[in-house]
Amino acid sequence: MKICVLVKEVPDAAVEKRIDPSTGRMDRSGEKNLNPYDTHAIEAAMQLREGGAVQVDEIVAVTMGPESAVRALHKAVSLGADRSLHLSDGSLAGSDVGATGYALSKALAKEQPDLVLLGQQSDDGECYTIGAVVADYLQMPSLTQVIKMDVDSGALRCERQAEYGYDTVQVEFPAVIAVGDAINEPRYPSLKAIMGAKKKPLETVAAGDIGIDASRVGAEGSQVQCGDFKAPPAKAAGQIIEDEDTGETVEKIIAWLDERKLI
């Protein structure tokens, strides 16, 4: 079985995210890292390989992004992927969710995976939706927010929390599964794996190489125009207490509660 894991490069969580006022797009300069939610998808692929219920021949990390995104691929490889595929093309910049999912599905179609794994959300875009878009293009069954996944009689048995409690769903291969962050504790890469990551095969493809229709990607090819960023109505800031002397802190909390007749 071949597993493709979708990974994305995102601004480091410690860096303030902002919109570039000149382009109206997310400012993606500054420190970058592998989207933390994607490490759970790589770990899920590793656990399938190690679990033995199915033979995993290859784990391929796939990303769409600018040149700098190779770092996310190196990180993915250090966490266990065997090789990676980088879709990089200036024409893709500014793609919306639909266009991004379309472009990624073209990259995935080239690989013909039995299973596509991805994270529950990207730390910057927070759309929760790339999995469902990719699945429709690839014509594969799909679930998102999966927190338990086992191979059972040649299919995947998945569990997730939905609107009325926990659902268990049987999904046949090939499939697209977005994993929730409760599915596992990703391992730390070994120093050797980090050092070796750059030596693993990395293929870079442009949009034209994989048959992406240029009129359907980038800002021009996107069906939704986002802009006019405005600030939400200001909310009065709450009071903050830094806990230095806990006895004193607690006294202040009690006084605050008492004032509002909450005790």
Next chain:
Amino acid sequence: MPDVLTYVLHYEGALNKNSLGAVSEGAARAAEIGGQCHAVVVGGGDLTEELCQTLGNYGATKVFRAKGPEGLAQPVIDVMAKVIDENGHGYALFGGGLLGFEIGAGLAARQKAGVTMEVTTVRAEDGKLVAERPILGDSKISISHYQGLGIIIGRINAFEVKATGGGAAEVVDVELEYSPWSTRASMVTRGEQRGADVDIEGADVLVAGGRGLGKAEGFQLAEDLAAAFGGNSAVAATRAVVDAGWYPYAAQIGQTGKTVSPKLYLAAGISGAIQHKVGMQSSENIVAINKDANAPIFEFSDLGIVGDLNKILPKLTEAVKAKKDS
């Protein structure tokens, strides 16, 4: 085309509240641009004519009903795509929740449409609908304009359920053959409740615990504090700790949990993710204890304490008890 198509989720013969909100919102906005609001339902025998007709009370004029599996997104995408192709709806609107995200996104791919999620406001502008979505931790609002079909996925609880007093909706049965991939996922069990059946919706005081409690046993600190408040108090949780099995599902606040508005909501070791916030933001008084001064929860708490809950909670419990006894 100015008509709006919504999806209405149901479970055990009851229509989902957020879906009804989407119908109310869809009807109000469609009217502003000269259209009507229709609904799609997919399921089995519990989708009776009478139940479907009640959607008229919320403003839907037509209900497209298809026989199919419940609780899965992809069959609904097939139905909605067919209905839109045959009737030319201009917008598809979802009330938030997990399935709305999956259906809306898949439908965007199928219909090559634009999609916006986590929408809090829909407005009519020059005969079209535009959607507002808060981004970057609710610090900015992004406004979406659509070319062709526009797909709008609401944030949970964003759209209010409003009975319009409209008459019974017309029910139209939709016959279709599902896409092969839509039939390759099947529900094994649905709606399993994990852990004890606790009631948090009626509580005046909620002590909510998150991953910062460290382990399942950490919840004892929250339970002790709730007990000290006494009376009508209870302990609630985030999805992260419910998924981890530390606390019962029935105690979960948020997008896929309960919506609460107690007099006092006290968060211990909770970061304040959007999906949690949507379930508790209307609490009257919000107090948060978190060791990370940059935790998002401090953005919407009335009183924030930056510190270690392991130090603060036991002392606070003692102090609440002492205050009660005095």
